[in-house]
Amino acid sequence: DDVIEALVDFMQKLVPGTMQNKPNWGWNMSSDPCLSHWHGVTCDKSNQTVKNIVLEHLNFLQQEISNCKRLKLLYLNQNHFSGNLPDSLSDLTSLVRIDISNNELSGNLPDMSRNTGLLSFLAQNNRLTGQLPNFNYQLLEDFDVSNNDFTGQIPDDTGRFGAKSFTGSPPLCGKVLSNACPQKKKKKDLHDLLIYSGYAILGLIVLVLIVLLFLNKKENLEDYEIGSNASTKKGVNSTKDSGISSESKTGQMRSEFSTTSVENGGFSASLVVLSSPVEVVNGMRFEDLLRAPAELIGRGKHGSVYKVHANGGIALVVKRIKDWEISRVEFKKRMHRIDQVRHPKVLPVVAYYCSKQEKLMVYDFQQNGSLFKLLQGSQNGQILDWGSRLNIAFADREACSENEVDLAKWVNSVVKGEWTGEVFDKALVVEGASEERMVGLLRIALKCINDSHDLRPGMDQVVTMIVSLKEEEERSMASSDP
Ligand SMILES: Nc1ncnc2c1ncn2[C@@H]1O[C@H](COP(=O)(O)OP(=O)(O)OP(=O)(O)O)[C@@H](O)[C@H]1O
Incomplete structure (x- = not known):
């Protein structure tokens, strides 16, 4: 009975109560460890003495620990514990001190970055593997993961803990150890290159946009x-x-x-x-x-x-x-x-x-409108009399002389080009004057304003020319009469 009591007490302390529902578990005061075949217990041939207790692969820690949300201290050092540490360890955010050193624990450490209140983490002398997770190194007072099988780079770049805390894991590398980490792989370089060229292209696009914006603004x-x-x-x-x-x-x-x-x-x-x-x-x-x-x-x-x-x-x-x-x-x-x-x-x-x-x-706005229309008589049905036309012409002559335009030259060119309609008074045409006679008279007038004095006709010559023009016209009128 003493043995049974000691065994039940031991199990109770190890995993209080929770394994009782497991079928064929045993481990209670009402049964015999040998006759009732408690889980993990082997006895001698006569079923009188407990010889071995093997409680392998039961994940005691795994099952129990996640319930202890307010757990502050976890000291499991020097127990020959084996197996993996439960991932639920990272959920125990109230943990302040963990000591799992000197066991036979293996596998990866869980992510400890959420355990922000942790002051000490001692896991030396185990068989832990994989990369060291991130700890809040700034706060940690004690830290030791030496003599394990960790690999990769030491994440502590604060340098707070020296080589002593990390030694004994040969593949581990980092600044504090003599084992410097190898250069990053080429793939990473390529990755970086892609990122940088992405930035460069983005920068270029932004620059082009700015220039376009600037040009537009300038315009x-x-x-x-x-x-x-x-x-x-x-x-x-x-x-x-x-x-x-x-x-x-x-x-x-x-x-x-x-x-x-x-x-x-x-x-x-x-x-x-x-x-x-x-x-x-x-x-x-x-x-x-x-x-x-x-x-x-x-x-x-x-x-x-x-x-x-x-x-x-x-x-x-x-x-x-x-x-x-x-x-x-x-x-x-x-x-x-x-x-x-x-x-x-x-x-x-x-x-x-x-x-x-x-x-x-x-x-x-000019009330009197266009001179052209006035001369053509198409402005408000108004017909400009000859005197007003002469006045305008003289005014224009003065204006033109200021601008060095020769009115005589212009009249000459008009006569040569036979655009005489441009210079004759519309009223004369309306009254039935002969355009041919007017052109003849205009030619005589133009001779009178010849630049060369010697070539200008005298008054008697002018009279002769006008008389002959008149006779010629009378002759042609007579010949055209039936
Ligand atoms: N300042 C003004 N006040 C009153 N009427 C105007 C004025 N300017 C132009 N006009 C009227 O508009 C018409 C056309 O003027 P516009 O200046 O276009 O003639 P334009 O010199 O023949 O043109 P373009 O040089 O294009 O050939 C004129 O004939 C005139 O009747």
């Missing part, structure tokens, strides 16, 4: 600058284009130029005000121009012309230049060159706008 800035340089001078604000309704508030159709400008992609830039003192454009923004009611008043070779009722209903003229492949810088230069031309017969440009899609020139 916009150029627009902005074109707008702001002159406008700062004149106090015009730079502004972004905004949404514009398809019809103006006055009910007039929104101008074609504004429609296209907006549809072409919502660009932004200011109207550039030149030095001409047309008050209304000061402070006017490009979007104001787009919003203003406008009507088409003419088309030239280089584009269409719109009358725009700007702020307060003041009339401006916007010429929308079509298909001009010119850079902004060049356009800007030309506009400023035009701005420098000061001539009473040249209508100054008051402002301009330039973007990739759109080039606009803004003028003051």
